[in-house]
Structure formats: C-alpha cells, structure tokens
Amino acid sequence: MNPIQQQSGVTLIELMVALIVLAIGIVVAGPGLTTFSGSSKLEAQSREIQNALVFARSEAIRLNQNVLFCHSVDSLVCSAPPVSGWRGWLVIPAAAAIGAETGPVLRANLFSDSTVKVSSGTVLASAQHALRFNSQGLIRIFGNNTPLSDSIRLCIADLSLQPNQYEVRFNSGGRLQQITTDTDGICL
Known part of the structure; x- marks a missing residue:
C-alpha cells in the first residue's frame, strides 16, 4: 500500500490573514514614513550644500585664488535666485563680477526636488547670494x-514634519554648522 503523503504549504486562509496584518502595518506606519522621507530630503540637501562649501574652501586654498559658491540656475554662472528660492548652486573660480564667470566649473548641482525651498540669509542675500572663499x-x-x-536655509512647508x-x-x-529648527510648517 501507498502511504499517504502530507503536503506542506500555505492555506488560503493563512495567506489572507498575513495580507490583512501586512495592510494594517502599512496603514499604521504610512504617516511616519512620509515624515522620514521629508526629513531625509532636508538632511541630504543640507549635507550636499555643506559638502560643496567645504569643497569650495579647499579648492580656494589649493588653487591659491578666490573661489565662489553661489546660486545658479544653469550650473554655468552665478545669478540671483527667483523669489521661490534657489534652483541650484555652483562652485567656480571668481571673476571680475558676479555672473561673468568664465573659468572651469569646479562643481555644480541643480535641485531636483521642488518641495524643498532653499533660501539665503539676509546678509548672504545682500551679498548677491555668493560666498567668496579667499586663498586662505x-x-x-x-x-x-x-x-x-x-546661513543658507532649507525648508519643507509641512506641519507634520518636525523639524x-x-x-x-x-x-x-x-x-x-548644521542647525535644525521647526517653523510650524511655514517657509520664508
């Protein structure tokens, strides 16, 4: 006689219960994941700007000449940002005037995420949104x-995101120095 073999596997009821538990977990964790996503966007762009400033400083010392870190809309020359905020940045050897740069672009980036608003502090804005690192x-x-x-501020207008x-x-x-603050969901 043939012995009856037991089959192993998952029943339809077990599969449905697992899917229901997974769906409940996603619904509960969903808002927290969006907050994490927004916070990581801010931190990533903030670190990117910090790294660009460190790079500009080291290049000014290495090249023994003035190097600019500035706002740029085209990754080629420095320009004033629109009212809506910075579109990108540029590291380039300084020229005779802002916007007249002709030297090689040392590093540049255009922001791909429009939810993050980047803006200059008041002193930087009055300095044509450009930092000049001298050879020292x-x-x-x-x-x-x-x-x-x-300072350069990065903000997401979201009440649920703190900071x-x-x-x-x-x-x-x-x-x-990188500082985090909470603006009650308002970006200036």
Whole structure:
C-alpha cells in the first residue's frame, strides 16, 4: 500500500490573514514614513550644500585664488535666485563680477526636488547670494574683503514634519554648522 503523503504549504486562509496584518502595518506606519522621507530630503540637501562649501574652501586654498559658491540656475554662472528660492548652486573660480564667470566649473548641482525651498540669509542675500572663499579659506563678500557670516536655509512647508527646516550656518573663518529648527510648517 501507498502511504499517504502530507503536503506542506500555505492555506488560503493563512495567506489572507498575513495580507490583512501586512495592510494594517502599512496603514499604521504610512504617516511616519512620509515624515522620514521629508526629513531625509532636508538632511541630504543640507549635507550636499555643506559638502560643496567645504569643497569650495579647499579648492580656494589649493588653487591659491578666490573661489565662489553661489546660486545658479544653469550650473554655468552665478545669478540671483527667483523669489521661490534657489534652483541650484555652483562652485567656480571668481571673476571680475558676479555672473561673468568664465573659468572651469569646479562643481555644480541643480535641485531636483521642488518641495524643498532653499533660501539665503539676509546678509548672504545682500551679498548677491555668493560666498567668496579667499586663498586662505576665509569667507568674504564678493568685491571687498568684508567678512561674511550668515546661513543658507532649507525648508519643507509641512506641519507634520518636525523639524521642517535645516540651516547651514557659516562664519567668516570658514566654520560650518548644521542647525535644525521647526517653523510650524511655514517657509520664508
């Protein structure tokens, strides 16, 4: 006689129960995942700007010449950002005037995520949205030797995201610091 063999597998009822548990987990974790996603976008772009500033400083020292970190809409020349915020940034050797850069682009990036608003602090905005690193690695206002200390703000207008703003602060000596703040969902 043939012995009856037991079949192993999953029944339809077990599969349905597993799918229901998975769906409940997704519904509960969903809002937390969007907050994590927004926070990671802010942190990633903030770190990217910080790294670009460190790179600009080191290139100014290495090349023994002035190097600019500035807003750019085309990754070729420095320009003033639109009211809606920065579109990208550029690291390039300084020229005689902002917007007249002809040297090789050392590094550039255009922001792909429009939910993150990037803006200059008031001192940086009055300095034509450009930081000039001199050959000693010090940050100065373009056109003169006045020290420049301010910040670049990155913000997502989302009430559920806390913190919803990162600031990359810099001082005239070249020191960088990343600060997180909560603006109650309002980006200025």
